[in-house]
Amino acid sequence: MISLIPLIPLLPFAGFVVNSTLGKRLPKSVSGGLASLVMVVSFLISAYLVWQLSQLAPDERLLTNTIYRWIASGELRLDVTFLIDPLSAVMLLVITGIGSLIHIYSTAYMHDEVDGEFARYFSYLNLFAAFMLVLVLGSSFPVLFVGWEGVGLCSYLLIGFWFKKKSAADAGKKAFVVNRIGDYAFLLGMFALFAMFGTLEVRGVAEKVAAMPPEAGFGLLSLATLLLFIGATGKSAQIPLYVWLPDAMEGPTPVSALIHAATMVTAGVYMIGRNAVLFSHTPDTMTIVAVIGAATALMAGTIGLVQNDIKRVLAYSTVSQLGYMFLAMGVGAFGAGIFHLYTHAFFKACLFLGSGAVIHALHGEQDIRNMGGLRKELPITYWTFLIGSIAIAGVPPLAGFFSKDEILFETLAHSHTVLWVIGIITSFLTATYMFRLVFLTFHGERRHDAPAPADAHGHAAGHGHDAHGHGAHGGHLHDAPPAMALALIVLAIGSVAAGWVGIPHAIGGSNGLHAWLEPSFTVAGAATAGEAAEPGLAGESEAATEGLERTLMVFSSVVGLLGIAVAFGIWIKRRDIAAAWARSLAPIHTLLLNKYYVDELYDATVVTPVQAVSREGLWRGVDVGIIDGAVNGVATIVDAGSMVLRRLQTGSVRAYAGSLFIGVVLMLGYYLWR
Amino acid sequence: MPESLLFYVLSGLAVGASALVIGQRNPMYSVLLLIVSFAALAGLYITLDAPFVAVAQMIIYAGAIMVLFLFVVMLLNAPQEDAAEWDRTHPLRRPGFARIGIVLAVLLVAELGWALAKVVSLGSPVGGRGDGAAISSVREMGRVLFTQYSFAFEATSVLILVAMVGAVVLARREGDV
């Protein structure tokens, strides 16, 4: 029987092929419609397959389909095999589901682009979906890597979609290059795994590693996992490779929502989840993952607090939330991490699309200092945005609450107290900056009129919103058009309800997601090893744990609400406090505003020196100077030797005779004196 | 011993005359001195039981060839060496250069002498092995020349022909074809 699995990525790919080749000649409705249609169909197939999967016994939940042998060399046998297990099922639904919504949203958002560009946009978007699906479906590291790099490519293309704008092109390149650094580590990690296990199948590696005890100390295995994790830090924007993500906001907003919030950036988290068995055998790496995750969460949260670009705030928020996920992965709470990934996809996509609606309405304005009071004019946007914000702030019973809470609980439960404290602080910060955003954008007074059409033309040229000047007079703004509204509303609903699949036992839930995912994090038949790897709460009683969990839930809810309250206090009640604090804490404020100067640091320590050394040292110095100098030097020496030796040929016959005579005397001398 | 005295006198004459040949600025004197040298050599040939060679030496060398030289010297009418106007141009052409020639010549003599000194058999008298009368016979010489050396003899005719043609070709004035 022909499997349906390959169709999931192939459909979007087909959309890409059609749109990229014929796109110019298709009307927008056809190209956009086609792109959305393939995504929806893909979603439906995914849903069908996931339903099939759920019909199986929990231990047998595995659908695979080997398509062909990709690379065979020596003992290396790489098949293109697609695999659906509970983990990839979740990812599939998120990608195709949210992906469909964002495609639909985009048909409206990008409507102002000319036909060719419009089709190009959708072809990239479809290609992205295809690669993302390959990433989650791939059963081996290299196939995963195909998707991994493929989404990076699409990210590059989409960030730089408005290629005429230098900043966009720069951002795209930066994203690609920074990701490449991670990929470099990822490749090395793969090699290390192959060297150790002789296979690059994820399950093959897991089976072999499951038979081993967890690695004590930092050995080869830890190194391999650490390398994989570095790859993940690139893709998922963690310290130290997070720098590309904020810049990536140069891309169209739906792209930010899809790629840089909901799906691609979570690939790192997914990858660790996919290799849960492997990672749980390397406690040292796990600690590093957790620490990096927590640190990223905190750092991004602090930066998010002061940023003024609506998308940048969301970007740092994404980085921060990704930090949460890694924290979860690092402490061994894989289920919690994936849970957060899943809920985050909803509310962050919702927030990004909401911000897109705002920007759309304001014809490209992104600075929140120029917004305010949009609540009344953009009600749909406002309400969905608000729901998303509450969700991310972790207020029960919205989606974010459950997932974030589980992470914090697991962190504490695995006795990472410091990380837990950081998590709590970040949670507080999250609530604060999100509501700062909400309040500054939607509440208060309008601080800026929508720009006049002529102005819009110049200002937003790069964004392609220039043709949108029809309703821009007199400050009357258009709320999201139907396609956008649909996406917003569906996502808002998701932000509310998505968490309900994982209500913990502690408060009477079933934590269905956790149970669903569990088989993906263990190896069938080697469950004991997997179990042993989790230094959990084996010794404590179930009741005590649940008690702790309940306490923490209350605590974190309170923290979230507190954060909202603080935001309300500062940005609604006493606007002057913010300014005063910014003044009194000027150094810190500047530091945060400039994102800890990390970009500048990288520039000064890596980019500039490498450029300078390459140009002056290697190229002009070593290459042209020394090496080519030596080569040409040989020629010069021969030439000089020639000029010298030819001078011996004086033209004087007596000198010639002398040469002859000297030859004779020397030769006889040699014979007689030797 | 008169024989050795003769040898030394003749040798001294030959060497001295030759040295003077190359010590002369005037080519005319050089040619004449060379004739002296050749005559002394002819004398040495006689001491070596080679009277026919000695005669040929006088007739061919001193007579024919040297006369040819004299003709040319007189034809060109350039008795004196040119002033050393080129001498200033290149260090290798300075008089020091001539000194190098002398040094090399001395070295060559030294080398040859040393080599000869190392060969014991050469110390034996020159007439040690053969019969002097046998080799001084012109008949014997003629026999060998026209049997063993017949080819070389014929080849020499080609050589002379070449020299003749060559001299004609070279000496002919421009224009006469």
Add this chain to the structure above:
Amino acid sequence: MIPLSHYLVVSAILFAIGSAGVFLRKNLITILLSVEIMLNAVNLSFVAFGRFNGTVDGQIITFFVMTVAAAEAAVGLALVIALFRGRESLNPDAFTSLKW
């Protein structure tokens, strides 16, 4: 009797004088004469060796040498004349248009 080596030494000295003459003199004709001295020196060796070996070959070879010397002289002098016509000089150092 005079040892063979004496003759050979005389021959060597004459040969060396001849070869030195090529360097010392700045007159083409004298240089040609120097070459003649060298050939004669060799002749002396031939005759001496011939006497020593007791064969007539040495003497016969001298005839050939003389012939060669004559032929060389003819060609050489013709060249000298041709040279002199062009440059009105017999100084070998005058003829350095071909060099390097």
Add this chain to the structure above:
Amino acid sequence: MFSPDLDAIVPMLCVTLAALASMGAEAFRGKQERLPIGGLGIVGLAGAAVSSVLLWNRSTSGFGVIQADNFGLFVTLTLVAVGVLTILFSAPVLERNSIPAGEYYALVLFSIVGMMMMATASDLLVIFVALEILSLSVYVLTAIRRDNQAGIEGAFKYFLLGAFSSAFFLYGIAFTYGVTGSTKLSAVGAYLSAQALSSNPMILIAMGFLLVGFAFKISAVPFHMWTPDAYEGAPAVVTGFMSTGVKAAAFAAFARVFLSAFEPFKADWAPVIAVIAALTMILGTVVGVAQTNLKRMLAYSSIAHGGYLLVGLVAANDVGKAAILFYLLAYSVTNLAAFGGIALLGARDRANDELRDYAGLWHSHPALAALMTVCLLSLGGLPPTAGFIGKWYIFSAAVSAGYYWLAILGMLTSVVSVFFYLRVVVMMYMSERGTADVPPRVAGLGMAALALSIIAIVYLGVLPTQVLNVAAASISTIF
């Protein structure tokens, strides 16, 4: 045919008769009459070729001093090729420069006689006489353009140094005769092999002096100084002739003397020749780099080629001996063709032999440029040409004799030499002609000769087996 004595010298006789005939033809021709005198030469050479082929494998000996063995015959045939090509290239040159054809051809043929004699002689005295025959002819040929002072100057330098070096050579013969009592190579060899190894300094001196004589003729460093001047001064076609014929003859005699008679003293001469070979290769190529006159450049190149040939001599094994023969043939054809090309380009008042005269030749003389390029590539030792096979053969010999350093040095210098060959190619193909005066159209006969040489070069480069086998067979008979 005739008596064995005469059989052996039939090739020489044919050429001698042709030479005499051309002299006679010149003498009896009318003032403005044009006679195909060159044709007489070709007939004579053809006779020599035919008789050589008939003598093949018979190892005839003549008068006790001429050995018409395969080795000598191979060189004879090479010389025939040299002669034929020279005559073909000469025809247009003689007419252009109003050189007396009769004397010219006679001298060329006489010198070929001398060369053949040298190649087949087995007696030091005959070698000496032959050497003088060919030398005197070549001196005169060098100066054959009496309106050209450079030619006379070159000829005189060549002559004076030649006389100087023949004196040394003769002295060497004297010592050989003194020690061994004979000038016949067989007798010398027999005596020497009976001698204890190199106890007698006289033998070493004899060997050294003989070496000087040969080294001079093949222009080995430091006895090479005459070469550039004489080659530059002589008319191009004569240069081609003497750079190949003289070298071939001298090498044949060199090999015969040193590889047969003086074989027992190989341990003594091999290192000296090795050093000379190395110096020759280095100097020839290095100085060639700076030359701007094509003839002079090729003069240095032919010095370097002499060095490669010496490598074969040093190797002194069967491969080496055969390699010398093959290389001589390949080199002769190639070098002669190159000089022929230069000669063809010359005008009456202008030699057109400066490098810059070749600028843009591709556009004005495409065929000539292409043929010259093949010559130059062959000289540089690039496949698929005769030069490559020759080099490969020579260095193969060096390697199998253990002279890796010589092989490597030879290879490296050949790379340097490629540099200056390429300069000509660069000029012809990649530079635009600056001045307006384009070289004249070249004569058809010359082009035919050039094309013939090129065919030979490519044939030897692609299908060398036949000739290699013959060369290999040639050496088996005597050494």
Add this chain to the structure above:
Amino acid sequence: MLLTLSWTLPLAGAILLAFIGNADGRRNAMIRWAALAVSLVAFAATLVIWARFDNASAEFQFVERVPWIPAFGIDYYLGVDGISLLLVVLTGFLTPIALLSSWEGVDKKVKEFSIFILALEAAMIGVFVSLDLFLFYVFWDAMLIPMYFLIGIWGYDQRIYAAVKFMLYTMAGSVLMLVAILGLAWMHSEATGSYSFDLLKLYTLQIAPDTQRWFFLAFALAFAIKVPLFPFHTWLPDAHVQAPTAGSIILAGVLLKMGTYGLVRFAFPLFPVAANEFAPWIALLAVIGIVYGALVAMVQPDMKKLVAYSSVSHLGFVVLGICAMNVQGVQGAVYQMLAHGISTGGLFLIVGMLSDRRHTRLISEFGGLRNVMPRLTAAFLIITLASVGMPALNGFVGEFLTMLGGYLWNPRFVVVAGLGVILSAVYMLSMFQKVYLGEVTNPKNEKLQDLQPREWATVLPLCAMAIVMGVLPSIFLAPMEPSVKKVVQRVQAVRTVVAQATVPAVRAVPAAQAVAAVPAASHQVAEPR
């Protein structure tokens, strides 16, 4: 006959073209078509070889053997195995593209141009199919001549310098190889009594380790220059930059592979002991080259130079894979050769199109070309990504396998080599951005034409191949695997022995003893005198 046909076809074409009179350029069009037809037929011939190739066999196939110079055991001996097969096909594939690429760019002396390209193709195919070392060397050197003319006549302003440098540099390396070849043949005659240049016979020759070292170095130097390996690479930027487009395509596409091919086919298997000793050093140079080439490429103002230095970097991966001498490494290396041929050929092709249009190759002269020539941009992007090593395109498979092989051998090299992966993205994307993205800043660029039909015909096959090779690499990997395994086994056999022998004192034990440990090698070890 197929192999003979594959190289004589273009040669015959070249010779025939020589007889077409075209002094006034009137027959240019006809000559172009004729040359293209010849090259297409030759390509077809190579495809037939591929089609009839037996993938399962490690032996040489289509073997042809005719005595050539019997006295020296030189044969006209041809054959292909999995390693050379695809290189032959690559040559056949790139030549028509090269001809097409210069359809309009070359307008002077079209006949000669076509002749040289076809002659070059003949020589290159000859190099890949020769199994006789002498024959190989003949082709190896003969190849220089047409390339020299191509650069020197139809190149850019510094063409003469570049052409001469190319020729001399390459020759300087290869003459030492010739000496080593002669030495090998002589050793064969010492051991068996007859000369032989037969590669397969020479494989069986037992060579003393000391000799192996010298010979290996001689071979390796020749190949290192051709590759080119750091620090022997400086001829490459000059030659690449100055060569006409067609020359650059062939130079980058095929010529450089002759060096790496030589390493796999000759240097390593002929001298396994020395190869194992020197492999780390060569790999070190390769790795330096990877990073160095990338860094220098990053700062080039000239597009062609940038691509040239990128070749230095990419070829480093190939050499690294070869040095690893395991199946993955070598297979990856061969694959990378093919991939690099396609992608760098494509880069030069497109850069050539730009330079034909604008007569400059300076990056700063361009900008925003995507606005005026979107199709060309798309093609360039695909090729760029292929070059960068994007998975699912051709570059990835080779890089992945070579690095994997390298890692299995010695991870340290791969750690450094991997930086090339990052840097390649930096320089390629920088160039892409500067040339294609942004607004059109230079008014001269406003009216540039997008791809013409003829150009489509050159770009499309390359892009298609880039994708096919990335998605279906097994098509290409399958034929080469048996042959690669054979080579690897040969070299590895010695490596394990060396490893065992050197366990007690890692560096102190000379490899001589190691060889002595091989039973078969203990006798008849030929020493050069």
